[in-house]
Amino acid sequence: MTGRIFLKLIFTVLSILIVALVAVDYLASRVTEKTYIDTLTNDLASTGRVLGVMFDGDPHSRSDAEFQKVARGLGGRLTLIAPDGRVIRDSEADPAKMENHKSRPEVAEALRGQLGSAVRDSTTVRAPFLYVAMPADYGVLRLAVPLSEVRSGVHAIRLQMLTAVGMAFLPAIILAAFFARGVSARLATIIDFAGKLAQGRFEARLQSPSGDELGILERKLNETGEKLQNTVEELQREHTELEKLERIRKDFVINVSHELRTPLASIQGYTETLLDGALHDPNNNVRFLSIIRTNAERLGRLTADLLTLSRIELKTQRFQFAGYYINTLVEDSVDSLRPLAEKKAIRLMLDGAPDRTEVFCDAEAVHQILSNLIDNAIKYTPESSTIRVSASPVDGKDFVKIAVTDTGIGIPEEDLPRLFERFYRVDKARSRELGGTGLGLAIVKHLTKAMGGEVGVTSVLEQGSTFWFTLPVHDLGLSEESTVQGQLTGS
Numbered sequence: 001m002t003g004r005i006f007l008k009l010i011f012t013v014l015s016i017l018i019v020a021l022v023a024v025d026y027l028a029s030r031v032t033e034k035t036y037i038d039t040l041t042n043d044l045a046s047t048g049r050v051l052g053v054m055f056d057g058d059p060h061s062r063s064d065a066e067f068q069k070v071a072r073g074l075g076g077r078l079t080l081i082a083p084d085g086r087v088i089r090d091s092e093a094d095p096a097k098m099e100n101h102k103s104r105p106e107v108a109e110a111l112r113g114q115l116g117s118a119v120r121d122s123t124t125v126r127a128p129f130l131y132v133a134m135p136a137d138y139g140v141l142r143l144a145v146p147l148s149e150v151r152s153g154v155h156a157i158r159l160q161m162l163t164a165v166g167m168a169f170l171p172a173i174i175l176a177a178f179f180a181r182g183v184s185a186r187l188a189t190i191i192d193f194a195g196k197l198a199q200g201r202f203e204a205r206l207q208s209p210s211g212d213e214l215g216i217l218e219r220k221l222n223e224t225g226e227k228l229q230n231t232v233e234e235l236q237r238e239h240t241e242l243e244k245l246e247r248i249r250k251d252f253v254i255n256v257s258h259e260l261r262t263p264l265a266s267i268q269g270y271t272e273t274l275l276d277g278a279l280h281d282p283n284n285n286v287r288f289l290s291i292i293r294t295n296a297e298r299l300g301r302l303t304a305d306l307l308t309l310s311r312i313e314l315k316t317q318r319f320q321f322a323g324y325y326i327n328t329l330v331e332d333s334v335d336s337l338r339p340l341a342e343k344k345a346i347r348l349m350l351d352g353a354p355d356r357t358e359v360f361c362d363a364e365a366v367h368q369i370l371s372n373l374i375d376n377a378i379k380y381t382p383e384s385s386t387i388r389v390s391a392s393p394v395d396g397k398d399f400v401k402i403a404v405t406d407t408g409i410g411i412p413e414e415d416l417p418r419l420f421e422r423f424y425r426v427d428k429a430r431s432r433e434l435g436g437t438g439l440g441l442a443i444v445k446h447l448t449k450a451m452g453g454e455v456g457v458t459s460v461l462e463q464g465s466t467f468w469f470t471l472p473v474h475d476l477g478l479s480e481e482s483t484v485q486g487q488l489t490g491s
């Protein structure tokens, strides 16, 4: 395609050149021939006038030899004609054998008293001749010269003109060829680029587009490429996000069924054992029944936690937002967990915020968060140690930070980023043994977010952990959101 454009351009330039050459040739030959003949006619006319003087009075005054010599000197033919058209004397033929010349155009003109001239083929020589006739005493004096010389003269001038025009066009052709080659090369890169786009290689770009029309095309193509690249990247991002969500959903379903199956299998197994006779085995029946009870409790906790999570996620959980003193909220939760801590001889210390520090939240949700965090701290801390619960305003921000710090087993650094995911546990067996569901921290995270706060953890292995969350001081307008959502989902 590029090659064809190159050829078309060159062909156009050549066509223009040929048309110009033909026109120049035609005009040049016409003009030169006319000028030549005009000059020759004038020359012959003046010679004729001189000769006229020679033959005045008597056309036979000179001998035949002399007459022919004069004609030869002239380089042509000399004829004297009587007023009736009869040839009196001719330098090349016998006048007696020559026909009447009265009707020859140049002779007719001279007989009317004017200078006559004509160009035509001679009847005797069969070549073009220029005839010039003028009036004389005895009739008409006519001179004739062959035009072959004129023709070759004109031919030489034509050749020179054509060469000159051809030379003038040479730089034009070279320039056109360069231009055509440049355009062809740029088109080739544009085609190449379009091909890349078609193959989906949207990162390709055309280098430094110029200001001409091709440059505009190049810029537009670059813009198209950029837009396509952005769109594709956006789609890829969305796709990755969807894939991630889908993986999380699948993992969750697998986890839930697995978590439910374990206690269910245990309940089923021990019930069957009891029914098969162990019920009457005084050594084991109570133990089996208590295992069944433990697993039933575990199932209960699991379903309760799952329900809480799904309510928060689907935003069907109704929050009763209000302003509370943070110290009161923390004290209530700590008090309710004190019996649990005492079982392990753990001291629960409280580091309150300045008096009357308020937070805007749902009291029940804050209690749930604190219960989970303190419960974890008690579970993962050795006996007779201290757990510190603190509340303090965040510097420069309208938030209060509540932290639960223990001196327990700590958490490996690589587990920290995923700790708040559902069912994520550092030590699954240990968590189960301690009656955990693996959903506590996920609930903590979702509840905090629902109230406009954030969660976080810092931990050093075997030294202890600090779990913290923040609560807003003012109403962030989140209550309306959850109410509307609640109405929409019909709960």
Ligand SMILES: Nc1ncnc2c1ncn2[C@@H]1O[C@H](COP(=O)(O)OP(=O)(O)O)[C@@H](O)[C@H]1O
Pocket: 372, 376, 377, 380, 406, 408, 409, 410, 411, 419, 424, 425, 426, 427, 431, 432, 435, 436, 437, 438, 439, 440, 441, 442, 465
């Ligand atoms: N205070 C803590 N000290 C050490 N590890 C903790 C602490 N709190 C939570 N973890 C780790 O985080 C995991 C997830 O906690 P959580 O979601 O409450 O589940 P669960 O308590 O049911 O195991 C726990 O299994 C435990 O490995």
Ligand SMILES: [Mg+2]
Pocket: 372, 375, 376, 436, 437, 438, 440, 441
């Ligand atoms: Mg827990």
